[in-house]
Amino acid sequence: MENKIEDEKISIEDIKPDKSLRILTGDRPTGKLHIGHYFGSLKSRVELQDKFETFIEVADVQALTDNFNNPDKVKQNVSQIVMDYLSVGMDPNKLTIFLQSQIPEIAELTIFYSNLVTIARLQRNPTVKTEIAQKKELFGESVTYGFLGYPVSQAADITAFDASYVPVGEDQLPLIEQCREIVRKFNSIYGETLREPVAVMSNTGRIKGLDGNEKMGKSLGNALYLSDDLQTITEKVMSALTDPARIKKDDPGNPNICMVYYYHKLFSDEDTCKNVCEECKAGKRGCVACKKQLIENINKTLAPIREKRHYFEERPQEVMDILMSGTSHAREIAKETMQKVKEAMKLNY
Numbered sequence: 001m002e003n004k005i006e007d008e009k010i011s012i013e014d015i016k017p018d019k020s021l022r023i024l025t026g027d028r029p030t031g032k033l034h035i036g037h038y039f040g041s042l043k044s045r046v047e048l049q050d051k052f053e054t055f056i057e058v059a060d061v062q063a064l065t066d067n068f069n070n071p072d073k074v075k076q077n078v079s080q081i082v083m084d085y086l087s088v089g090m091d092p093n094k095l096t097i098f099l100q101s102q103i104p105e106i107a108e109l110t111i112f113y114s115n116l117v118t119i120a121r122l123q124r125n126p127t128v129k130t131e132i133a134q135k136k137e138l139f140g141e142s143v144t145y146g147f148l149g150y151p152v153s154q155a156a157d158i159t160a161f162d163a164s165y166v167p168v169g170e171d172q173l174p175l176i177e178q179c180r181e182i183v184r185k186f187n188s189i190y191g192e193t194l195r196e197p198v199a200v201m202s203n204t205g206r207i208k209g210l211d212g213n214e215k216m217g218k219s220l221g222n223a224l225y226l227s228d229d230l231q232t233i234t235e236k237v238m239s240a241l242t243d244p245a246r247i248k249k250d251d252p253g254n255p256n257i258c259m260v261y262y263y264h265k266l267f268s269d270e271d272t273c274k275n276v277c278e279e280c281k282a283g284k285r286g287c288v289a290c291k292k293q294l295i296e297n298i299n300k301t302l303a304p305i306r307e308k309r310h311y312f313e314e315r316p317q318e319v320m321d322i323l324m325s326g327t328s329h330a331r332e333i334a335k336e337t338m339q340k341v342k343e344a345m346k347l348n349y
């Protein structure tokens with residue numbers, strides 16, 4: 001029953017650009033963004049901002065569901081994440097970046113929706129289930145009410161803005177499905193009010209870490225950050241995992257198990273990738289030279305981003321102004337939704 005997910009996800013190319021349709025997505029501000037985020041979501045947001053009315057939520061309230069004991073971390077990362085957004089070309093004149101905690105309507109909707117979802121259903125949500133298992137240290141034997149319920153709050157995020165499409169990674173699909181269920185339940189009880197959103201999958205799957213790990217992350221120490229300087233990139237790439245069987249330069253290598261080749265495919269042009277592959281297999285390319293070439297190409301992509309980031313790092317007030325003006329625009333829309341919801345629920349006094 002719950003797994004009818006296949007039908008409700010589409011890829012970005014499947015939708016016709018339409019400025020009258022809203023897109024909503026967001027991130028928990030718990031750390032700086034890395035190139036996994038860049039290829040997985042940020043790049044496509046830069047395209048979407050020209051095609052749809054796009055809203056990007058800095059989900060600080062959601063970040064607190066598993067960082068309630070660390071408000072400083074969440075607060076510090078709010079401006080960091082906005083700087084990451086701006087530095088990759090997300091343009092506040094084209095899209096709206098807003099801060100979840102400053103939109104009380106989202107919290108209000110969360111309370112209303114919480115009547116429409118059972119505890120058992122939340123406990124069965126695959127995303128929540130996996131995350132609870134990973135957070136044993138934080139939650140111990142019993143998870144908090146807030147964390148278990150964050151899919152309800154995420155449904156409020158999406159519906160508050162009447163979003164048609166929600167671009168997310170694979171791991172978020174059960175949350176969008178949960179949102180759709182809440183919407184259907186709401187509409188069936190209170191009358192047709194909310195829109196059922198559709199998940200939009202990014203074309204690139206998850207980017208592996210420099211050590212070959214399936215996941216890239218701060219705790220794993222295998223990530224390249226958008227804010228990394230050339231020296232940091234160099235150190236990280238120099239220690240990337242290569243074919244362990246290749247000891248001497250003229251040993252034939254297997255590029256398919258080499259992270260340097262994997263990253264060339266992300267950052268280098270087709271000809272370079274072909275050369276890397278062939279020369280490595282033929283034992284005609286040393287790993288050090290191959291890494292140096294990769295560093296140069298990564299830097300070609302990251303240098304302009306880093307430069308833009310420096311601009312904003314020196315202007316923290318400008319960054320906060322962008323976030324606050326986006327938030328006040330977003331709030332107007334959330335208020336409209338709230339009015340409709342209160343009418344439907346007979347709470348319009």
Ligand code: TRP
Nearest residue numbers: 024025026027028059062154157
């Ligand atoms: N749960 C998302 C994540 O961890 C972040 C998020 C919060 C979100 N609200 C959202 C994503 C609404 C899409 C839509 O990455």
